[in-house]
Amino acid sequence: MPATQHVLTLSCPNRPGIVSAVSTFLFEAGANIAEAQQYDDPETTRFFARIVFDHPAGAPEEATLRAGLLLIAERFGMAWQLRNLAERPRVMLLVSKFDHCLADILYRWRIGELPMAPAAIVSNHPRETFAHHDFEGVPFHHLPVTKTTKMEQEAAIWSLVQETGTEIVVLARYMQVLSDGLAAKLAGRCINIHHSFLPGFKGARPYHQAHARGVKLIGATAHFVTADLDEGPIIEQDVERVTHRDSPDDLVRNGRDIERRVLSRALRWVLESRVILNGSKTVVFS
Template sequence: MNRTPNIYRMTITCPDRPGLVAAVSGALFAKGANILEAQHFADRLSGTFFMRIEFQLDQPRDVLKPALDRLEAEGMRINLRCAGEPQRVLLLVSKFDHCLVDLLYRERLGEIDAHFVGIVSNHSQEVLRTWIPEHIPFHHLPVTPGTKAAQEAGIKRIVEESGADLIVLARYMQILSDDLASFLSGRCINIHHSFLPGFKGAKPYHQAHARGVKMIGATAHYVTSDLDEGPIIHQDVELVTHADLPEDMIRKGRDVERRVLARAVSDHLEQRVLIDGHRTIVFRD
Protein backbone atom coordinates (compact mmCIF):
# COMPACT_ATOMS: atom_id res chain seq x y z
CA MET A 1 0.00 0.00 0.00
CA ASN A 2 1.10 3.58 -0.63
CA ARG A 3 1.89 5.02 2.80
CA THR A 4 3.72 8.10 1.55
CA PRO A 5 2.96 10.75 4.20
CA ASN A 6 2.31 13.49 1.63
CA ILE A 7 -0.42 11.56 -0.26
CA TYR A 8 -3.99 12.45 0.72
CA ARG A 9 -7.43 11.09 -0.09
CA MET A 10 -10.45 13.36 -0.04
CA THR A 11 -14.14 12.66 -0.60
CA ILE A 12 -16.84 15.24 -1.19
CA THR A 13 -20.63 15.00 -1.07
CA CYS A 14 -22.92 17.93 -1.79
CA PRO A 15 -25.91 19.05 -3.85
CA ASP A 16 -25.02 18.99 -7.53
CA ARG A 17 -24.42 22.23 -9.39
CA PRO A 18 -22.15 23.50 -12.20
CA GLY A 19 -18.53 24.26 -11.42
CA LEU A 20 -17.94 21.81 -8.54
CA VAL A 21 -15.01 19.98 -10.16
CA ALA A 22 -13.36 23.29 -11.09
CA ALA A 23 -13.88 24.69 -7.59
CA VAL A 24 -12.27 21.69 -5.90
CA SER A 25 -9.39 21.22 -8.32
CA GLY A 26 -8.73 24.95 -8.34
CA ALA A 27 -8.57 25.11 -4.55
CA LEU A 28 -6.04 22.26 -4.50
CA PHE A 29 -3.99 23.74 -7.34
CA ALA A 30 -3.80 27.09 -5.55
CA LYS A 31 -2.03 25.38 -2.63
CA GLY A 32 0.40 23.42 -4.81
CA ALA A 33 -1.35 20.05 -4.66
CA ASN A 34 -0.85 17.60 -7.53
CA ILE A 35 -3.96 15.51 -8.28
CA LEU A 36 -3.03 11.85 -8.84
CA GLU A 37 -6.50 10.36 -9.22
CA ALA A 38 -9.97 11.91 -9.46
CA GLN A 39 -13.42 10.44 -9.94
CA HIS A 40 -16.85 11.99 -9.61
CA PHE A 41 -20.49 11.09 -10.10
CA ALA A 42 -23.68 13.16 -10.16
CA ASP A 43 -26.78 11.23 -9.13
CA ARG A 44 -29.47 12.72 -11.36
CA LEU A 45 -32.26 11.17 -9.32
CA SER A 46 -31.23 12.64 -5.97
CA GLY A 47 -29.37 15.66 -7.32
CA THR A 48 -26.31 14.75 -5.26
CA PHE A 49 -22.69 15.12 -6.33
CA PHE A 50 -19.98 12.69 -5.17
CA MET A 51 -16.24 13.04 -5.67
CA ARG A 52 -13.06 11.25 -4.65
CA ILE A 53 -9.62 12.78 -5.16
CA GLU A 54 -6.16 11.45 -4.34
CA PHE A 55 -3.43 14.07 -4.39
CA GLN A 56 0.11 14.85 -3.35
CA LEU A 57 0.86 17.85 -1.14
CA ASP A 58 4.48 18.59 -0.23
CA GLN A 59 3.68 20.92 2.63
CA PRO A 60 1.66 20.67 5.87
CA ARG A 61 -2.01 19.84 5.31
CA ASP A 62 -2.99 22.86 7.39
CA VAL A 63 -2.38 25.05 4.33
CA LEU A 64 -5.57 23.57 2.88
CA LYS A 65 -7.78 24.49 5.83
CA PRO A 66 -8.92 27.95 4.68
CA ALA A 67 -9.80 26.64 1.21
CA LEU A 68 -11.62 23.56 2.58
CA ASP A 69 -13.49 25.66 5.12
CA ARG A 70 -14.66 27.87 2.28
CA LEU A 71 -15.85 24.87 0.27
CA GLU A 72 -17.66 23.45 3.28
CA ALA A 73 -19.36 26.80 3.82
CA GLU A 74 -20.68 26.42 0.28
CA GLY A 75 -22.41 23.16 1.24
CA MET A 76 -19.73 20.52 0.60
CA ARG A 77 -19.27 17.69 3.10
CA ILE A 78 -15.54 16.90 3.01
CA ASN A 79 -13.60 13.97 4.45
CA LEU A 80 -9.81 14.27 4.19
CA ARG A 81 -7.33 11.60 5.32
CA CYS A 82 -3.62 11.05 4.88
CA ALA A 83 -2.87 7.84 2.97
CA GLY A 84 0.19 7.39 5.18
CA GLU A 85 -1.99 6.85 8.27
CA PRO A 86 -3.68 3.42 8.14
CA GLN A 87 -7.14 3.29 9.67
CA ARG A 88 -7.70 1.33 12.87
CA VAL A 89 -9.79 -1.79 12.32
CA LEU A 90 -11.54 -4.00 14.88
CA LEU A 91 -12.53 -7.51 13.77
CA LEU A 92 -15.50 -9.47 15.15
CA VAL A 93 -15.65 -13.21 14.47
CA SER A 94 -17.34 -16.39 15.67
CA LYS A 95 -16.20 -19.96 14.88
CA PHE A 96 -15.84 -19.63 11.11
CA ASP A 97 -12.38 -18.12 10.70
CA HIS A 98 -11.77 -18.08 6.93
CA CYS A 99 -12.59 -14.38 6.49
CA LEU A 100 -10.58 -13.44 9.58
CA VAL A 101 -7.52 -15.37 8.41
CA ASP A 102 -7.78 -13.92 4.91
CA LEU A 103 -7.87 -10.33 6.18
CA LEU A 104 -4.91 -10.94 8.50
CA TYR A 105 -2.94 -12.46 5.62
CA ARG A 106 -3.76 -9.65 3.20
CA GLU A 107 -2.75 -7.04 5.76
CA ARG A 108 0.57 -8.82 6.28
CA LEU A 109 1.17 -8.77 2.51
CA GLY A 110 0.31 -5.07 2.37
CA GLU A 111 -2.82 -5.62 0.26
CA ILE A 112 -5.06 -4.00 2.88
CA ASP A 113 -4.05 -0.68 4.36
CA ALA A 114 -5.21 -1.37 7.93
CA HIS A 115 -3.95 -1.40 11.47
CA PHE A 116 -5.79 -4.16 13.33
CA VAL A 117 -6.44 -2.99 16.89
CA GLY A 118 -8.21 -6.07 18.19
CA ILE A 119 -10.27 -9.18 17.60
CA VAL A 120 -13.53 -9.81 19.43
CA SER A 121 -15.14 -13.24 19.51
CA ASN A 122 -18.04 -14.86 21.28
CA HIS A 123 -15.94 -18.04 21.30
CA SER A 124 -12.87 -18.80 23.35
CA GLN A 125 -9.34 -17.89 22.47
CA GLU A 126 -8.41 -21.55 21.97
CA VAL A 127 -10.76 -21.82 19.00
CA LEU A 128 -9.02 -19.06 17.02
CA ARG A 129 -5.62 -18.41 18.61
CA THR A 130 -3.77 -20.54 16.02
CA TRP A 131 -4.34 -17.81 13.44
CA ILE A 132 -4.09 -14.67 15.56
CA PRO A 133 -0.75 -12.83 15.82
CA GLU A 134 0.39 -12.21 19.39
CA HIS A 135 0.49 -8.44 18.91
CA ILE A 136 -3.25 -8.17 18.20
CA PRO A 137 -5.37 -8.04 21.40
CA PHE A 138 -7.97 -10.81 21.63
CA HIS A 139 -11.22 -10.25 23.53
CA HIS A 140 -13.44 -13.19 24.43
CA LEU A 141 -16.99 -11.91 25.00
CA PRO A 142 -19.35 -14.89 25.30
CA VAL A 143 -23.01 -14.14 24.76
CA THR A 144 -26.33 -15.68 25.75
CA PRO A 145 -29.82 -14.23 25.37
CA GLY A 146 -29.64 -13.13 29.00
CA THR A 147 -26.23 -11.44 28.69
CA LYS A 148 -26.57 -9.88 25.24
CA ALA A 149 -26.96 -6.29 26.48
CA ALA A 150 -23.90 -6.56 28.74
CA GLN A 151 -21.89 -8.28 26.01
CA GLU A 152 -22.70 -5.56 23.49
CA ALA A 153 -21.78 -2.93 26.05
CA GLY A 154 -18.40 -4.66 26.18
CA ILE A 155 -18.09 -4.40 22.40
CA LYS A 156 -18.89 -0.68 22.56
CA ARG A 157 -16.24 -0.18 25.22
CA ILE A 158 -13.60 -1.96 23.10
CA VAL A 159 -14.56 0.11 20.05
CA GLU A 160 -14.13 3.32 22.02
CA GLU A 161 -10.95 2.32 23.87
CA SER A 162 -9.25 1.03 20.70
CA GLY A 163 -10.21 4.09 18.68
CA ALA A 164 -11.43 1.84 15.87
CA ASP A 165 -12.31 3.66 12.65
CA LEU A 166 -13.88 0.56 11.10
CA ILE A 167 -15.51 -2.54 12.57
CA VAL A 168 -15.64 -5.67 10.40
CA LEU A 169 -18.01 -8.55 11.07
CA ALA A 170 -15.79 -11.31 9.65
CA ARG A 171 -18.47 -14.00 9.97
CA TYR A 172 -19.61 -12.82 13.38
CA MET A 173 -22.70 -14.98 13.72
CA GLN A 174 -24.71 -12.81 16.08
CA ILE A 175 -27.57 -10.47 15.25
CA LEU A 176 -26.71 -7.00 16.51
CA SER A 177 -29.27 -5.12 18.55
CA ASP A 178 -30.72 -1.92 17.10
CA ASP A 179 -28.74 -0.01 19.71
CA LEU A 180 -25.38 -1.49 18.70
CA ALA A 181 -26.18 -1.27 14.98
CA SER A 182 -26.95 2.44 15.41
CA PHE A 183 -23.75 2.94 17.40
CA LEU A 184 -21.72 1.40 14.56
CA SER A 185 -23.67 3.06 11.74
CA GLY A 186 -21.53 3.99 8.73
CA ARG A 187 -18.41 2.31 10.09
CA CYS A 188 -19.30 -1.39 10.26
CA ILE A 189 -19.10 -3.86 7.37
CA ASN A 190 -20.74 -7.28 7.37
CA ILE A 191 -20.22 -10.22 5.02
CA HIS A 192 -23.40 -12.11 4.26
CA HIS A 193 -23.01 -15.59 2.82
CA SER A 194 -25.67 -15.04 0.18
CA PHE A 195 -26.17 -12.90 -2.89
CA LEU A 196 -28.59 -10.51 -1.20
CA PRO A 197 -31.46 -9.84 -1.29
CA GLY A 198 -32.00 -13.57 -1.87
CA PHE A 199 -31.76 -16.27 0.80
CA LYS A 200 -31.57 -14.12 3.90
CA GLY A 201 -31.27 -15.48 7.42
CA ALA A 202 -29.98 -18.87 8.47
CA LYS A 203 -28.46 -21.58 6.25
CA PRO A 204 -28.61 -19.73 2.90
CA TYR A 205 -26.61 -22.44 1.13
CA HIS A 206 -29.12 -25.07 2.19
CA GLN A 207 -31.89 -22.76 0.96
CA ALA A 208 -30.06 -22.33 -2.35
CA HIS A 209 -29.56 -26.08 -2.72
CA ALA A 210 -33.22 -26.74 -2.08
CA ARG A 211 -34.13 -24.25 -4.83
CA GLY A 212 -31.67 -25.74 -7.32
CA VAL A 213 -29.81 -22.51 -8.00
CA LYS A 214 -26.97 -22.44 -10.51
CA MET A 215 -24.92 -19.78 -8.80
CA ILE A 216 -24.24 -18.75 -5.22
CA GLY A 217 -22.69 -15.57 -3.95
CA ALA A 218 -21.73 -13.28 -1.12
CA THR A 219 -22.58 -9.70 -0.24
CA ALA A 220 -20.60 -7.17 1.79
CA HIS A 221 -22.71 -4.34 3.14
CA TYR A 222 -22.83 -1.71 5.82
CA VAL A 223 -24.64 -2.70 8.98
CA THR A 224 -27.93 -1.02 9.80
CA SER A 225 -30.71 -1.81 12.24
CA ASP A 226 -32.55 -3.52 9.35
CA LEU A 227 -31.16 -7.06 9.26
CA ASP A 228 -29.17 -7.69 6.05
CA GLU A 229 -30.65 -4.57 4.43
CA GLY A 230 -27.70 -2.14 4.69
CA PRO A 231 -26.13 -0.36 1.69
CA ILE A 232 -24.26 -2.90 -0.45
CA ILE A 233 -20.56 -2.33 -1.11
CA HIS A 234 -19.54 -5.39 -3.14
CA GLN A 235 -20.97 -8.68 -4.39
CA ASP A 236 -19.68 -11.65 -6.35
CA VAL A 237 -20.92 -15.05 -7.44
CA GLU A 238 -19.64 -18.61 -7.87
CA LEU A 239 -21.11 -21.14 -10.31
CA VAL A 240 -22.56 -24.39 -8.94
CA THR A 241 -24.23 -27.39 -10.56
CA HIS A 242 -26.93 -29.92 -9.78
CA ALA A 243 -24.18 -32.25 -8.52
CA ASP A 244 -23.11 -29.90 -5.73
CA LEU A 245 -24.29 -30.85 -2.26
CA PRO A 246 -24.89 -28.18 0.41
CA GLU A 247 -21.41 -28.98 1.75
CA ASP A 248 -19.90 -28.28 -1.69
CA MET A 249 -21.73 -24.97 -1.83
CA ILE A 250 -20.44 -24.06 1.63
CA ARG A 251 -16.87 -24.82 0.52
CA LYS A 252 -17.22 -22.74 -2.63
CA GLY A 253 -19.02 -20.08 -0.64
CA ARG A 254 -16.05 -19.65 1.69
CA ASP A 255 -13.91 -18.57 -1.24
CA VAL A 256 -16.35 -15.99 -2.55
CA GLU A 257 -17.00 -14.67 0.98
CA ARG A 258 -13.29 -14.05 1.52
CA ARG A 259 -12.91 -12.23 -1.80
CA VAL A 260 -15.97 -10.06 -1.38
CA LEU A 261 -15.22 -9.01 2.19
CA ALA A 262 -11.57 -8.22 1.43
CA ARG A 263 -12.56 -6.03 -1.52
CA ALA A 264 -15.19 -4.19 0.49
CA VAL A 265 -12.82 -3.54 3.39
CA SER A 266 -10.09 -2.34 1.04
CA ASP A 267 -12.50 -0.04 -0.81
CA HIS A 268 -13.73 1.46 2.46
CA LEU A 269 -10.23 2.02 3.83
CA GLU A 270 -9.17 3.73 0.61
CA GLN A 271 -12.26 5.98 0.84
CA ARG A 272 -13.71 4.60 -2.37
CA VAL A 273 -17.18 4.10 -0.89
CA LEU A 274 -19.69 6.88 -0.26
CA ILE A 275 -23.13 6.14 1.14
CA ASP A 276 -26.07 7.48 -0.88
CA GLY A 277 -29.17 6.68 1.18
CA HIS A 278 -29.79 2.94 0.82
CA ARG A 279 -27.16 2.69 -1.93
CA THR A 280 -23.43 3.24 -2.24
CA ILE A 281 -21.24 5.03 -4.74
CA VAL A 282 -18.05 2.99 -5.20
CA PHE A 283 -15.13 4.59 -7.06
CA ARG A 284 -12.99 1.68 -8.18
CA ASP A 285 -9.39 2.12 -9.29
Protein backbone atom coordinates in the same frame (compact mmCIF):
# COMPACT_ATOMS: atom_id res chain seq x y z
CA MET B 1 11.10 17.38 0.63
CA PRO B 2 9.03 14.19 0.62
CA ALA B 3 5.46 14.62 -0.62
CA THR B 4 2.41 14.10 1.56
CA GLN B 5 -0.56 12.43 -0.09
CA HIS B 6 -4.19 12.95 0.90
CA VAL B 7 -7.50 11.61 -0.36
CA LEU B 8 -10.59 13.81 -0.38
CA THR B 9 -14.06 12.32 -0.74
CA LEU B 10 -17.20 14.40 -1.02
CA SER B 11 -20.87 14.35 -1.89
CA CYS B 12 -23.36 17.19 -2.28
CA PRO B 13 -26.31 18.35 -4.36
CA ASN B 14 -25.15 18.64 -7.96
CA ARG B 15 -24.66 22.14 -9.32
CA PRO B 16 -22.15 23.94 -11.55
CA GLY B 17 -18.83 25.00 -10.10
CA ILE B 18 -18.07 22.16 -7.66
CA VAL B 19 -15.08 20.73 -9.49
CA SER B 20 -13.76 24.19 -10.29
CA ALA B 21 -13.96 25.32 -6.67
CA VAL B 22 -12.18 22.26 -5.29
CA SER B 23 -9.50 22.03 -7.97
CA THR B 24 -8.77 25.77 -7.83
CA PHE B 25 -8.36 25.63 -4.06
CA LEU B 26 -5.99 22.65 -4.28
CA PHE B 27 -3.97 24.35 -7.03
CA GLU B 28 -3.63 27.54 -5.01
CA ALA B 29 -2.59 25.46 -1.99
CA GLY B 30 0.29 24.00 -4.02
CA ALA B 31 -1.24 20.54 -4.36
CA ASN B 32 -0.91 18.26 -7.36
CA ILE B 33 -3.99 16.18 -8.22
CA ALA B 34 -2.79 12.62 -8.87
CA GLU B 35 -6.18 10.96 -9.32
CA ALA B 36 -9.75 12.24 -9.68
CA GLN B 37 -13.01 10.37 -10.10
CA GLN B 38 -16.54 11.75 -10.05
CA TYR B 39 -20.12 10.60 -10.49
CA ASP B 40 -23.38 12.48 -11.04
CA ASP B 41 -26.37 10.46 -9.80
CA PRO B 42 -29.32 11.37 -12.06
CA GLU B 43 -31.84 9.84 -9.64
CA THR B 44 -30.80 11.73 -6.51
CA THR B 45 -29.19 14.67 -8.37
CA ARG B 46 -26.18 14.34 -6.07
CA PHE B 47 -22.54 14.70 -7.02
CA PHE B 48 -19.80 12.39 -5.71
CA ALA B 49 -16.04 12.68 -6.05
CA ARG B 50 -12.80 11.07 -4.86
CA ILE B 51 -9.63 13.11 -5.33
CA VAL B 52 -6.11 12.00 -4.46
CA PHE B 53 -3.54 14.78 -4.30
CA ASP B 54 0.01 15.28 -3.09
CA HIS B 55 2.04 18.30 -2.03
CA PRO B 56 5.39 19.02 -0.37
CA ALA B 57 5.27 18.06 3.29
CA GLY B 58 3.95 20.91 5.40
CA ALA B 59 2.95 23.10 2.43
CA PRO B 60 0.28 23.74 3.49
CA GLU B 61 -0.39 22.05 6.81
CA GLU B 62 -3.39 19.77 7.06
CA ALA B 63 -5.21 22.24 9.31
CA THR B 64 -4.97 24.85 6.55
CA LEU B 65 -6.32 22.40 4.01
CA ARG B 66 -9.23 21.52 6.26
CA ALA B 67 -10.08 25.18 6.91
CA GLY B 68 -10.18 25.96 3.20
CA LEU B 69 -12.19 22.85 2.35
CA LEU B 70 -14.66 23.66 5.11
CA LEU B 71 -15.48 26.96 3.43
CA ILE B 72 -16.12 25.17 0.13
CA ALA B 73 -18.20 22.51 1.89
CA GLU B 74 -20.40 25.16 3.49
CA ARG B 75 -20.87 26.86 0.13
CA PHE B 76 -22.00 23.69 -1.64
CA GLY B 77 -23.63 21.78 1.24
CA MET B 78 -21.00 19.03 1.11
CA ALA B 79 -20.45 15.97 3.22
CA TRP B 80 -16.69 15.43 3.01
CA GLN B 81 -13.71 13.61 4.47
CA LEU B 82 -9.99 14.28 4.17
CA ARG B 83 -7.47 11.58 5.05
CA ASN B 84 -3.70 11.37 5.00
CA LEU B 85 -2.90 8.19 3.07
CA ALA B 86 0.14 7.55 5.25
CA GLU B 87 -2.19 6.91 8.18
CA ARG B 88 -3.61 3.41 8.63
CA PRO B 89 -7.24 3.22 9.83
CA ARG B 90 -7.69 1.16 12.99
CA VAL B 91 -9.85 -1.91 12.32
CA MET B 92 -11.61 -4.20 14.80
CA LEU B 93 -12.45 -7.72 13.62
CA LEU B 94 -15.45 -9.54 15.11
CA VAL B 95 -15.63 -13.28 14.48
CA SER B 96 -17.49 -16.38 15.65
CA LYS B 97 -16.59 -20.01 14.95
CA PHE B 98 -16.04 -19.75 11.18
CA ASP B 99 -12.59 -18.24 10.77
CA HIS B 100 -11.84 -18.23 7.03
CA CYS B 101 -12.58 -14.52 6.54
CA LEU B 102 -10.55 -13.61 9.62
CA ALA B 103 -7.59 -15.66 8.40
CA ASP B 104 -7.77 -14.07 4.95
CA ILE B 105 -7.87 -10.51 6.29
CA LEU B 106 -4.94 -11.11 8.65
CA TYR B 107 -2.90 -12.68 5.85
CA ARG B 108 -3.60 -9.78 3.46
CA TRP B 109 -2.75 -7.29 6.21
CA ARG B 110 0.57 -9.01 6.99
CA ILE B 111 1.68 -8.98 3.34
CA GLY B 112 0.73 -5.30 3.01
CA GLU B 113 -2.32 -5.71 0.80
CA LEU B 114 -4.73 -4.15 3.33
CA PRO B 115 -3.53 -0.72 4.55
CA MET B 116 -4.89 -0.98 8.08
CA ALA B 117 -3.87 -1.21 11.72
CA PRO B 118 -5.67 -4.06 13.53
CA ALA B 119 -7.07 -2.68 16.78
CA ALA B 120 -8.43 -5.95 18.19
CA ILE B 121 -10.00 -9.29 17.44
CA VAL B 122 -13.24 -9.89 19.34
CA SER B 123 -15.04 -13.24 19.46
CA ASN B 124 -17.92 -14.83 21.31
CA HIS B 125 -15.80 -18.02 21.22
CA PRO B 126 -12.67 -18.58 23.36
CA ARG B 127 -9.10 -18.14 22.10
CA GLU B 128 -8.67 -21.94 21.93
CA THR B 129 -11.11 -21.98 19.00
CA PHE B 130 -8.43 -20.23 16.95
CA ALA B 131 -5.37 -22.06 18.31
CA HIS B 132 -3.98 -22.58 14.80
CA HIS B 133 -3.97 -18.82 14.06
CA ASP B 134 -1.13 -16.35 14.57
CA PHE B 135 -2.56 -13.35 16.40
CA GLU B 136 0.84 -11.90 17.31
CA GLY B 137 0.59 -8.15 17.75
CA VAL B 138 -3.22 -8.14 17.69
CA PRO B 139 -5.07 -8.18 21.05
CA PHE B 140 -7.72 -10.90 21.36
CA HIS B 141 -10.86 -10.44 23.46
CA HIS B 142 -13.25 -13.24 24.35
CA LEU B 143 -16.69 -11.73 24.96
CA PRO B 144 -19.23 -14.56 25.31
CA VAL B 145 -22.87 -13.69 24.72
CA THR B 146 -26.27 -15.15 25.58
CA LYS B 147 -29.78 -13.80 25.13
CA THR B 148 -29.71 -12.45 28.67
CA THR B 149 -26.23 -10.88 28.42
CA LYS B 150 -26.43 -9.41 24.91
CA MET B 151 -26.71 -5.78 26.04
CA GLU B 152 -23.78 -6.12 28.46
CA GLN B 153 -21.65 -7.85 25.82
CA GLU B 154 -22.39 -5.16 23.25
CA ALA B 155 -21.57 -2.47 25.82
CA ALA B 156 -18.18 -4.15 26.24
CA ILE B 157 -17.69 -4.17 22.45
CA TRP B 158 -18.54 -0.47 22.25
CA SER B 159 -16.14 0.30 25.08
CA LEU B 160 -13.39 -1.51 23.18
CA VAL B 161 -14.20 0.46 20.03
CA GLN B 162 -13.75 3.68 21.96
CA GLU B 163 -10.68 2.60 23.97
CA THR B 164 -8.80 1.32 20.92
CA GLY B 165 -9.70 4.23 18.66
CA THR B 166 -11.34 1.83 16.21
CA GLU B 167 -12.49 3.51 12.99
CA ILE B 168 -13.84 0.48 11.10
CA VAL B 169 -15.53 -2.64 12.48
CA VAL B 170 -15.62 -5.78 10.35
CA LEU B 171 -18.04 -8.62 11.03
CA ALA B 172 -15.88 -11.42 9.64
CA ARG B 173 -18.59 -14.10 9.88
CA TYR B 174 -19.63 -12.84 13.31
CA MET B 175 -22.83 -14.83 13.73
CA GLN B 176 -24.59 -12.46 16.12
CA VAL B 177 -27.16 -9.87 15.05
CA LEU B 178 -26.17 -6.44 16.33
CA SER B 179 -28.79 -4.57 18.31
CA ASP B 180 -30.37 -1.46 16.79
CA GLY B 181 -28.42 0.65 19.29
CA LEU B 182 -24.98 -0.69 18.42
CA ALA B 183 -25.77 -0.69 14.69
CA ALA B 184 -26.68 2.99 14.96
CA LYS B 185 -23.44 3.83 16.79
CA LEU B 186 -21.43 2.09 14.06
CA ALA B 187 -23.43 3.50 11.14
CA GLY B 188 -21.31 3.89 8.01
CA ARG B 189 -18.25 2.19 9.50
CA CYS B 190 -19.29 -1.42 10.14
CA ILE B 191 -18.93 -3.95 7.30
CA ASN B 192 -20.63 -7.34 7.27
CA ILE B 193 -20.15 -10.33 4.97
CA HIS B 194 -23.40 -12.14 4.25
CA HIS B 195 -23.02 -15.63 2.83
CA SER B 196 -25.60 -15.09 0.10
CA PHE B 197 -26.18 -12.92 -2.96
CA LEU B 198 -28.47 -10.29 -1.44
CA PRO B 199 -31.30 -9.39 -1.61
CA GLY B 200 -32.06 -13.10 -1.94
CA PHE B 201 -31.79 -15.67 0.89
CA LYS B 202 -31.52 -13.37 3.89
CA GLY B 203 -31.06 -14.54 7.46
CA ALA B 204 -29.82 -17.92 8.65
CA ARG B 205 -28.61 -20.91 6.58
CA PRO B 206 -28.76 -19.15 3.18
CA TYR B 207 -26.84 -21.92 1.40
CA HIS B 208 -29.46 -24.41 2.53
CA GLN B 209 -32.17 -22.03 1.35
CA ALA B 210 -30.40 -21.74 -2.00
CA HIS B 211 -30.03 -25.51 -2.31
CA ALA B 212 -33.73 -26.02 -1.61
CA ARG B 213 -34.54 -23.66 -4.47
CA GLY B 214 -32.14 -25.38 -6.87
CA VAL B 215 -30.10 -22.28 -7.63
CA LYS B 216 -27.45 -22.29 -10.36
CA LEU B 217 -25.48 -19.42 -8.85
CA ILE B 218 -24.35 -18.81 -5.29
CA GLY B 219 -22.72 -15.67 -4.02
CA ALA B 220 -21.70 -13.46 -1.14
CA THR B 221 -22.40 -9.84 -0.29
CA ALA B 222 -20.38 -7.30 1.70
CA HIS B 223 -22.52 -4.46 3.00
CA PHE B 224 -22.66 -1.78 5.65
CA VAL B 225 -24.54 -2.81 8.77
CA THR B 226 -27.86 -1.14 9.59
CA ALA B 227 -30.62 -1.89 12.07
CA ASP B 228 -32.45 -3.82 9.32
CA LEU B 229 -30.98 -7.34 9.04
CA ASP B 230 -29.02 -7.84 5.80
CA GLU B 231 -30.52 -4.65 4.33
CA GLY B 232 -27.54 -2.26 4.53
CA PRO B 233 -25.95 -0.50 1.54
CA ILE B 234 -24.09 -3.04 -0.61
CA ILE B 235 -20.37 -2.53 -1.19
CA GLU B 236 -19.33 -5.62 -3.17
CA GLN B 237 -20.72 -8.95 -4.43
CA ASP B 238 -19.49 -11.99 -6.34
CA VAL B 239 -20.92 -15.31 -7.57
CA GLU B 240 -19.94 -18.79 -8.73
CA ARG B 241 -21.88 -21.35 -10.74
CA VAL B 242 -23.18 -24.54 -9.09
CA THR B 243 -25.14 -27.50 -10.39
CA HIS B 244 -27.81 -29.93 -9.23
CA ARG B 245 -25.02 -32.29 -8.15
CA ASP B 246 -23.83 -29.89 -5.43
CA SER B 247 -24.96 -30.63 -1.88
CA PRO B 248 -25.47 -27.95 0.79
CA ASP B 249 -21.99 -28.84 2.09
CA ASP B 250 -20.56 -28.27 -1.39
CA LEU B 251 -22.23 -24.86 -1.48
CA VAL B 252 -20.84 -23.98 1.94
CA ARG B 253 -17.32 -25.02 0.87
CA ASN B 254 -17.47 -23.04 -2.38
CA GLY B 255 -19.07 -20.15 -0.55
CA ARG B 256 -16.13 -19.78 1.82
CA ASP B 257 -13.88 -18.79 -1.06
CA ILE B 258 -16.40 -16.23 -2.35
CA GLU B 259 -16.97 -14.77 1.12
CA ARG B 260 -13.34 -14.14 1.91
CA ARG B 261 -12.49 -12.45 -1.38
CA VAL B 262 -15.64 -10.30 -1.37
CA LEU B 263 -15.06 -9.13 2.21
CA SER B 264 -11.38 -8.38 1.60
CA ARG B 265 -12.17 -6.36 -1.53
CA ALA B 266 -14.86 -4.39 0.28
CA LEU B 267 -12.58 -3.71 3.24
CA ARG B 268 -9.73 -2.57 1.00
CA TRP B 269 -12.01 -0.17 -0.87
CA VAL B 270 -13.26 1.30 2.42
CA LEU B 271 -9.69 1.60 3.72
CA GLU B 272 -8.73 3.44 0.54
CA SER B 273 -11.73 5.81 0.86
CA ARG B 274 -13.27 4.50 -2.36
CA VAL B 275 -16.77 3.98 -0.93
CA ILE B 276 -19.27 6.82 -0.40
CA LEU B 277 -22.76 6.27 0.97
CA ASN B 278 -25.62 7.27 -1.31
CA GLY B 279 -28.78 6.72 0.71
CA SER B 280 -29.52 3.00 0.68
CA LYS B 281 -26.79 2.43 -1.90
CA THR B 282 -23.10 3.14 -2.29
CA VAL B 283 -20.86 4.78 -4.87
CA VAL B 284 -17.68 2.73 -5.23
CA PHE B 285 -14.76 4.31 -7.09
CA SER B 286 -12.76 1.22 -8.06
